[in-house]
Amino acid sequence: MSRRKRKPAPPRDGSESRMPLLSRLAHGHAQVLVFTLGQLSIKPLGTFLTALVIGITLAMPAGLHLLVKNLGTLSHSWERSLQASLFLREDVDDAQAQALSQKLRTRPGIDQVRYISRDEAMAQFREHSGFGEALDILETNPLPAVIVVFPDPKQTPTTIELLVDSLAKLPEVDQATLDQQWLQRLYAILEIVRRGVLLLAALLAAAVVVVVGNTIRLDIENRRDEIVVMKLVGAPDGFIRRPFLYTGFWYGLSGGLIALILISAALIAVADPAARLSGLYDSDYRVAGLSFLGLLSVLGGGIALGWLGAFWTVSRHLSKIEPT
Incomplete structure (x- = not known):
């Protein structure tokens, strides 16, 4: 009775032995x-x-x-609503204030600029203060013209403070304020x-x-x-x-x-x-x-x-x- 010759086993690279083990582990988990x-x-x-x-x-x-x-x-x-108020000197007329506003609009670090004349400031104060009749006895308008500056909100608080300090040193500006303490x-x-x-x-x-x-x-x-x-x-x-x-x-x-x-x-x-x-x-x-x-x-x-x-x-x- 002749013996059947066995075919040589294919070479093992280890993948076949690993795959059943991994499958068993995954199945067990x-x-x-x-x-x-x-x-x-x-x-x-x-x-x-x-x-x-x-x-x-x-x-x-x-x-x-x-x-x-x-x-x-x-x-x-809220930081985007930060604004600096530049109160102008009394001897600055409307034309000079308008020219300063146009100059500030092109300045780096400033997003928007809004000019409020002395008459507009008085009208706003009269409307919101409730002292309309009392204001009529005033012979002159005591309110200064104001340039409202909106700094670029992408700047850091320190940069904004430095900007306001530089604006306060302008010859037309009497005082500059920036209310950001509450935000800090x-x-x-x-x-x-x-x-x-x-x-x-x-x-x-x-x-x-x-x-x-x-x-x-x-x-x-x-x-x-x-x-x-x-x-x-x-x-x-x-x-x-x-x-x-x-x-x-x-x-x-x-x-x-x-x-x-x-x-x-x-x-x-x-x-x-x-x-x-x-x-x-x-x-x-x-x-x-x-x-x-x-x-x-x-x-x-x-x-x-x-x-x-x-x-x-x-x-x-x-x-x-x-x-x-």
Whole structure:
């Protein structure tokens, strides 16, 4: 009986041995991912409450970040309304003031220039002050002519101050004023709030890790016997740890989704009042929500914190469970 000749085996480059291993690993992780989701769905109330706590904790710093972001954007729009008032000397006539206005319009760093003559200044003061009859007894107009200068808002506050100082030294100008102290105070307050948000975010991140860790610790205690059996049959720690890590993943993901829902609800609640307030100041400003990167940051932060809390707890408690 003749033997059949075997065909020579094709040369191995390692890809065939790697692909089944990668496939098995991916299949194993997918099974654990679905399994842990099913386990959490068995106890929906407890899972929802844990995710809600995580969502509220994540929503607080994200919401404060949005508040600071919107106030910063709004302050930039207010910065565009900054204006310097150049009060002209009494001996400067209307023709000289008009010529100075035309000269300032071509000066770098100046966005707009508006000239208000002495008569126009008196008419505006009469209209808004309510002292119309009292002003009639004045023999002369005491108000000076004013050139209102709107600096380029793209400049820094220091550059704008230097511009106003140079305008104050013009021979036609008696006094120059720039009211931007309130804006500088607002910037200082926003910087304090911004750093406070970072500190609060760090503290709340630690709180999320603790919440997830405590939940995973209870889960470990409930599955102690199962863990002992797996160790008896030689299961590695990585295999035992995997379901708990994916449980932390699901907690973090669901908490991030709840945080986004809470932030969206808050934005919807304040959008209409903010629009009405903006309309009172003749502005079309609208409250801005989270950007796409912000959405990913909330979700990614929730997942990372959930995984970290699970890893921290499992690493601490898994080594304490040994077969007796």
